[in-house]
Amino acid sequence: MRILSLLKNDVRRLFKEAGVIVSLVLMPLVFMVPTILNTDFEALDLDGDEKSEGTPLVIADYDGGEVALDYIKELDTNLKVEQNFSGDVLVEYELQNDPRCAQPSPACDEVVGRARLLDGSLSGVLVIPEGLTSAFKDGKHTTVTLFFDPGGDALLATQIQKISQGLAIKVALTKQIDGAKSDFTDLSSVSDPKVQAEIDKIMNQDTSIDTGKETAIHVDEVLPVSYTEKKKLGPVEQGIPQTSVLFIFMLPMFLTMWVREEQESGLYRRLLSTPAGKADMIIDKLAFGVLVCLVQMAIIFGLGILASNYKGHPVSIDIAGFLVLTLALSMASASVGLFISSTRLPSSIGLVPMLLGGLLGGALLFLDFMPAFMMPFSYIVPQRYGMVGYLDLVARGGTLVSILPEAGILCLFTLFFAGIAIWRFDLLD
Amino acid sequence: MFRNMLSIAYKEFRLWLQAPANWLVVFLVPFAFIGIFGVTFSEGTPVVTVYGVNEDRGELGEEIVTLLQKSDNLELEMLSTQDEADALVTKGIRMAAIIIPEKFSESVTTDDGAPILVIIDPGKADQAGIVTGLVQEALIKPIVYAEIERAMSGLFKGKSSIEGVNSDLFKTFVNAGIKAVVAKSVNEAIDDPLIKIEAKPYSEEASQGKISIFSQLAPGVAMAFAFFMVSHLADAVIDERSIGTLRRLMSTPISKASLLFGKALPSFLLAVVQMIFVLLVCNQFFNLPLGNSWLALMTIIVATALCVAGLGILIAGLARTPTQSGAIATFIVLAMAVVSGAMIPALKLAGIGYVTPHYWALVGVQNVIARGMGMDGVLMQSGILLGMAVLFFVVGAWRFKYE
Numbered sequence: 121m122r123i124l125s126l127l128k129n130d131v132r133r134l135f136k137e138a139g140v141i142v143s144l145v146l147m148p149l150v151f152m153v154p155t156i157l158n159t160d161f162e163a164l165d166l167d168g169d170e171k172s173e174g175t176p177l178v179i180a181d182y183d184g185g186e187v188a189l190d191y192i193k194e195l196d197t198n199l200k201v202e203q204n205f206s207g208d209v210l211v212e213y214e215l216q217n218d219p220r221c222a223q224p225s226p227a228c229d230e231v232v233g234r235a236r237l238l239d240g241s242l243s244g245v246l247v248i249p250e251g252l253t254s255a256f257k258d259g260k261h262t263t264v265t266l267f268f269d270p271g272g273d274a275l276l277a278t279q280i281q282k283i284s285q286g287l288a289i290k291v292a293l294t295k296q297i298d299g300a301k302s303d304f305t306d307l308s309s310v311s312d313p314k315v316q317a318e319i320d321k322i323m324n325q326d327t328s329i330d331t332g333k334e335t336a337i338h339v340d341e342v343l344p345v346s347y348t349e350k351k352k353l354g355p356v357e358q359g360i361p362q363t364s365v366l367f368i369f370m371l372p373m374f375l376t377m378w379v380r381e382e383q384e385s386g387l388y389r390r391l392l393s394t395p396a397g398k399a400d401m402i403i404d405k406l407a408f409g410v411l412v413c414l415v416q417m418a419i420i421f422g423l424g425i426l427a428s429n430y431k432g433h434p435v436s437i438d439i440a441g442f443l444v445l446t447l448a449l450s451m452a453s454a455s456v457g458l459f460i461s462s463t464r465l466p467s468s469i470g471l472v473p474m475l476l477g478g479l480l481g482g483a484l485l486f487l488d489f490m491p492a493f494m495m496p497f498s499y500i501v502p503q504r505y506g507m508v509g510y511l512d513l514v515a516r517g518g519t520l521v522s523i524l525p526e527a528g529i530l531c532l533f534t535l536f537f538a539g540i541a542i543w544r545f546d547l548l549d
Numbered sequence: 550m551f552r553n554m555l556s557i558a559y560k561e562f563r564l565w566l567q568a569p570a571n572w573l574v575v576f577l578v579p580f581a582f583i584g585i586f587g588v589t590f591s592e593g594t595p596v597v598t599v600y601g602v603n604e605d606r607g608e609l610g611e612e613i614v615t616l617l618q619k620s621d622n623l624e625l626e627m628l629s630t631q632d633e634a635d636a637l638v639t640k641g642i643r644m645a646a647i648i649i650p651e652k653f654s655e656s657v658t659t660d661d662g663a664p665i666l667v668i669i670d671p672g673k674a675d676q677a678g679i680v681t682g683l684v685q686e687a688l689i690k691p692i693v694y695a696e697i698e699r700a701m702s703g704l705f706k707g708k709s710s711i712e713g714v715n716s717d718l719f720k721t722f723v724n725a726g727i728k729a730v731v732a733k734s735v736n737e738a739i740d741d742p743l744i745k746i747e748a749k750p751y752s753e754e755a756s757q758g759k760i761s762i763f764s765q766l767a768p769g770v771a772m773a774f775a776f777f778m779v780s781h782l783a784d785a786v787i788d789e790r791s792i793g794t795l796r797r798l799m800s801t802p803i804s805k806a807s808l809l810f811g812k813a814l815p816s817f818l819l820a821v822v823q824m825i826f827v828l829l830v831c832n833q834f835f836n837l838p839l840g841n842s843w844l845a846l847m848t849i850i851v852a853t854a855l856c857v858a859g860l861g862i863l864i865a866g867l868a869r870t871p872t873q874s875g876a877i878a879t880f881i882v883l884a885m886a887v888v889s890g891a892m893i894p895a896l897k898l899a900g901i902g903y904v905t906p907h908y909w910a911l912v913g914v915q916n917v918i919a920r921g922m923g924m925d926g927v928l929m930q931s932g933i934l935l936g937m938a939v940l941f942f943v944v945g946a947w948r949f950k951y952e
Contacts, residue, residue, distance in 0.1 A: 139868060139876035150884040191744065237751045245751070256743050264744055267751040270758075271915030273894060274765040278594060281748050281760060282682065286689075288744035293693060293735065295743075334662040336695035339684050341667050341677075344639040345632075358675060373879065377872040384792075465570045467875060468780055472578055479585055484893075486676050488644040489595040491588050492624060508641050515672030516639060 122396045126404035131411070140374055144412055148367040148420045152359065152427075174200040175276055177284075178233030178245045180226040185253025187291065194287040195246075199280065205232045237269045243276035244268050246284060256295065264288065347516055357435050360424040361510030365503050366474065366483040367420070368413050368453045373470025375409055375457030380467055402458060402542055409454025410447065417446045437513050441520040445509040448530035452502040455537035462544040477501040502533045553803045557811025561785065565815055571781070575819060579774040579827050583767060587835035590763040594622050599680055600634040600646035601625035607654025609695075613665065613688060617647060620687035623680070635668055644673040645680040657695045693735050697728075754841065754921035767837050768914040769891040771827040772907050775820045775857055776886065780878035782816035782861025787874045790951070799951050809946055812865075813858035820854035828918070840917040845927045849913035852931035852938070856906040859941030866945035909933045 134140060177199040181188050195201055204224035210216045213235040221228035226248075233245030245267040252262045266284055268277040382388055391401060421442070428435045456473050478484040480494075481503025487495065498504045509526035512518030565571055589595050601617060603610045618625050625647070628634050634646035648666040656663035667684060669677035685692070748760055786809075789795045798808060828846075831837035840846055864881065868874035886892040889907035902908040909930040916926030 137870075137873055137876065139873040139880070143876040143880040147880050147883060150887050187744075234751050246746075252744070259743070261741070261743055261745060263747050266746050266748045268748055268760055270750040270755045270760075270764070270919035270921075271912075272765075274760050274762040275894075277748070277760045278762065281746060282686070285742075285746045286686070288746055289689070289739055289742045292743045293738045334660075334664075335692065336657050336662045336699040337688065337692045338662050338664055339667060339681055339688070340664045341669055341681050343671055344635045344668055346635065346639050347671055358672060361672075370879070373875060374872065377875045381870065381872055466568055466574075467871075468574050468777075468784065469570045471777070471879070472574065475578060476581055479582060485585065485589065486644070486673065488597055488599075488673065488676065489589050490585070491596060492598050494585065494588065495598070511641050511670075511672035515674075516641070516670070 122400050123404050123407065126391075126396065126400060127407050127411070130404065130408040134408075134412070144367075144370060144374065144416055145419055147370065148363050148416060149423065151363045151366070152420060152423055174198065175280060176200045176202055176242055177280055178202045178229055178236065178242060179248065180230035180233060180245065181248045182226045182250040183248050183252040184226075187253040187256045187295065188248045190294075191248070191288065191291045194291055195284065198283050198287065203229050205229060234267065237267060237272065240269070240272055243273050244280040244284075246280075256292075344516075357424070357428060357433075357514050358511075360421060360435075360514055361507055362483050363424075364417055364420045364510060365449070365481065365506040366478045368416060368449055368506070369456070369474040369477055369503065370471075371409050371413055371416075371450075371453045372457035372460055372473050373467060375405060375454065376460045376465075376467040376470045379405065379458075379461035398545065399542070402538075402545060405458055405461075406451065406454045406538060409457055410450040413450030413453055414446060417450070435514065438519045441509075441513050441518060441523045444520055444527050445506070445513065445523045445530075448527040448534070449502070449506045449509075451534040452506075452530045452537070455534045455541065456502070458541035458545070459537040462541040462546075473501075477503045480504075482507045502530055505529045505533075551807075553807040554811040554814065557803070557808060558814035561812055562815040562818075564785075565781075565819070574777070575774075575781075575823050576826060579770060579823065580830060582770050582774070583827060583830055583835070586766050586770065587763060587831065590761075590766060591835040593759075593761065594679075594683075595762075596622055596624055597645075597680055597683065598624040598626060598643060600637060600643055601627045601649075602629070602631050602634050602646060603627070603649045604631060604651045605649045605653035606651075609654040609657060609663075609691065610649045613649055613653075613691060616687050616691065617684065620683060622683050623687065631666075631668075638668050638670050641670055641672055644670045644677045647680070647684060658699050662699070663695070689739055690735065693739070694732070697731055697735070750920070752920060755919065763831075763835055764837055764919055765894060767831040767835070768828070768918060769886075769894065769911055771824050771831075772853065772910045772914065773882075773886040773891045774827065775824050775853060775910075776860070776882045776907060778816045778820045778823070778857050779861045779864060779882050780875060781819075782813060782858065783864040783868060783874040783878050784871055785816075786812050786862070786865035786949075787868055787871050791871060795951055805946070805949075805951065808951075809862055809942075809949070813862055813942075816861055817854045817858040820857040821850055824850045824853065828914075838918055840919075841921050842917060842923040845917045845922065845924050846914070848924065848931050849910065849917065849927040849934075852913070852927075852934035853906070853910040855938040856910070856934045856941070859938035859945070860906070862945035862949070863941040864945070866948035866950075869950075906934055906937050909937075 177195065179192055179195065179201055181192060181203065192201060192203075205221070205228055206224055209232060210218075210221050210228075213232055215221045215228070215231060215235070218228070218231065220231055230245060230247055233242060236242035237245060247265045247267065249262060249264070252264070255262045264284070266277075266281055268281075388401065392398070421437070425435045425437070457470065460467075460470050460473075475484075480497050481487075481501040482498060483503050483506075487498055487504070487507075490498070505526040509518075509523040509530075512522050512526075516522075601614060603614050605611075614625070614627075617623055626643070628637070628646070631646075631648050631650070634648060637643060638646050646668040648668060650664065650666060653663045653665075665684060665688070667677075667681050669680065750758065786795075789798075789812075795808075799805075828837070828839060832839050860881070861878075864874055864878045868877050883892075885905035885907045889902040889905040889911060891907040891911050913927040913930035913934075916922040916930070920926060
């Protein structure tokens with residue numbers, strides 16, 4: 121009963137602190153909204169007719185020959201190739217009076233591409249030099265230049281570079297293998313005419329690859345056998361666990377500030393003169409933290425699921441599993457806050473668990489990208505278990521049973537931090 | 550006034566130095582961030598650790614595993630069965646597993662070909678796609694050879710029409726001949742392709758000569774953490790007010806302006822030192838170029854730090870309690886770091902980003918360190934940052950309640 125009245129008092133106080141509500145509740149939305157706005161939902165629709173337009177690439181083709189055209193055709197299947205600019209685009213970049221853009225030309229494409237690199241609307245301009253086709257036929261090397269913005273999106277530029285090089289090899293291979301076949305036929309001219317005729321017959325057979333057939337070695341992406349949902353997930357579903365786990369650990373900073381303020385104002389001293397004891401006050405703060413986190417998570421998940429459903433990409437989640445995991449994660453977060461409050465560290469240190477824990481636990485950086493020697497560090501932060509559990513629920517069709525180990529570990533974190541907090545807490549300090 | 554301001558700043562600075570935790574937040578946390586990003590991204594595409602399973606008994610399976618192990622970007626953790634890999638990926642321990650199925654070597658020449666399966670974690674599907682690309686990149690030679698091998702097997706239908714020549718022998722001879730010539734071409738096409746892609750920055754002055762994910766992330770981290778000083782400054786001012794020392798200070802001949810400038814000065818200096826520290830760490834440990842103009846770099850750093858100080862005073866002017874100031878500062882700083890793309894480039898909101906100081910600070914720093922620009926690359930950005938700093942400071946000072 122005493123705890124309940126303390127809790128009621130804390131909630132009342134929270135409603136008076138608009139800034140705290142804004143931070144705790146609206147802050148996660150700042151992460152969610154860009155994710156939702158930046159998501160191409162149509163590209164995620166595996167059965168729909170609409171396809172993603174792909175990463176744009178401006179090509180300035182100074183060659184115009186057969187090999188260059190083959191290469192551009194290949195690029196067009198993987199990227200959104202843009203060429204032959206005119207009209208509005210030229211006006212947008214104030215190039216309508218540029219002599220290079222008097223009519224569509226590679227020089228104009230290059231200048232528009234460079235302008236778009238500069239304004240950040242493009243990640244690469246591919247310049248195919250004159251003489252590529254003839255050099256290729258003569259077996260000479262040609263360098264195609266991919267211009268990028270060194271201050272721009274490096275991930276997209278890397279993607280374009282890899283695709284461009286891979287397709288250049290593909291085009292070169294097709295042509296070079298044809299050349300090799302003809303070299304072999306030429307070599308056979310030294311043999312007996314009968315043998316030569318037989319080799320000619322063999323070499324003139326159609327060996328072109330049947331495009332309807334699988335390649336001899338093909339790399340297929342498959343989902344785990346136990347995964348029953350069988351759908352491609354988008355950044356929103358993948359973003360919900362990240363945002364949730366990151367922001368649930370904002371609480372320690374606020375809880376520390378709050379406790380400090382109450383200590384300084386003498387509130388605890390006054391409360392201790394009532395029947396409320398130290399344990400009541402600590403449990404109250406833990407309960408208050410859990411309550412705030414539950415509201416935070418309900419908003420993040422609610423918004424994420426609503427946005428996904430609205431865009432025709434429904435997300436379902438096991439409610440019991442969600443509640444148990446959120447409760448465990450909330451308790452872990454609140455206990456970290458209590459632990460920091462029990463020390464003499466400044467409240468700004470409360471951001472450290474959020475930022476470093478988020479980084480090591482996979483909420484800010486994918487654990488799989490981390491070097492192997494850093495991976496073990498992820499096991500010592502609660503964020504890791506939150507991420508695994510939420511991804512299980514949102515993405516892998518997990519249930520209450522599947523997230524129980526993570527919830528259990530999070531409870532151990534709570535016991536550890538809350539235990540130290542209870543032992544060390546000096547409310548009168 | 551100047552002397553008063555300096556003495557307040559000196560006292561503030563000493564107080565700051567006395568709290569070791571401040572050092573942790575201002576220097577160690579950004580250092581840890583940069584360290585983790587650096588070891589992950591400074592060599593280009595990150596190394597991805599995935600499971601590998603070879604259930605094939607043939608030579609080709611072995612060859613594929615060896616090639617995957619040699620890949621610069623893949624680290625294979627070998628398991629014995631596909632079920633085991635499936636279970637671990639399902640649990641999210643690793644984002645993908647590469648499976649070479651049973652009878653892989655035998656299936657290569659069949660019409661259906663031989664599949665290499667990449668089991669991906671549906672929870673990380675977006676990122677796991679990189680594994681498929683890396684596998685294809687590492688296996689380009691066996692993939693091409695296998696295709697040629699299969700195409701050639703279709704060349705010899707029926708018996709040779711040359712009298713007195715053993716059909717099988719003739720087939721072996723022609724096969725070997727074609728393979729030798731084609732293999733040379735394949736090796737050349739892959740190792741030394743006739744068309745080479747050279748990635749170049751669009752401007753001659755650029756100091757960042759190659760595409761680098763780390764170079765994109767590091768300045769954002771430097772800028773984002775500099776703005777965390779906002780919270781320190783706002784806290785310091787509000788604390789002083791709530792414990793009543795501000796009231797006592799106001800009874801001395803110190804002017805309000807000296808007081809606020811004196812409070813803001815240490816945060817400004819610390820923000821400058823912090824940004825230089827982070828960029829130097831990136832430069833010394835992870836080869837981040839620092840551009841061609843120290844003057845330009847210092848200009849944008851100083852302008853950013855002024856903006857940090859101005860924003861701190863603004864928040865101190867808006868908040869009534871330390872909790873409020875912490876909440877508002879965290880919200881403003883984190884939200885601006887996100888929408889400007891300083892913290893996570895993929896989440897940038899182009900239009901809204903323009904109203905954040907982070908955006909202009911980031912563009913200015915990128916202009917110098919990546920695009921190799923000089924003062925021309927930072928003048929406009931510094932001007933906007935200074936304008937914001939003045940606006941923040943004036944509004945903050947106007948709204949500030951000294952009692």
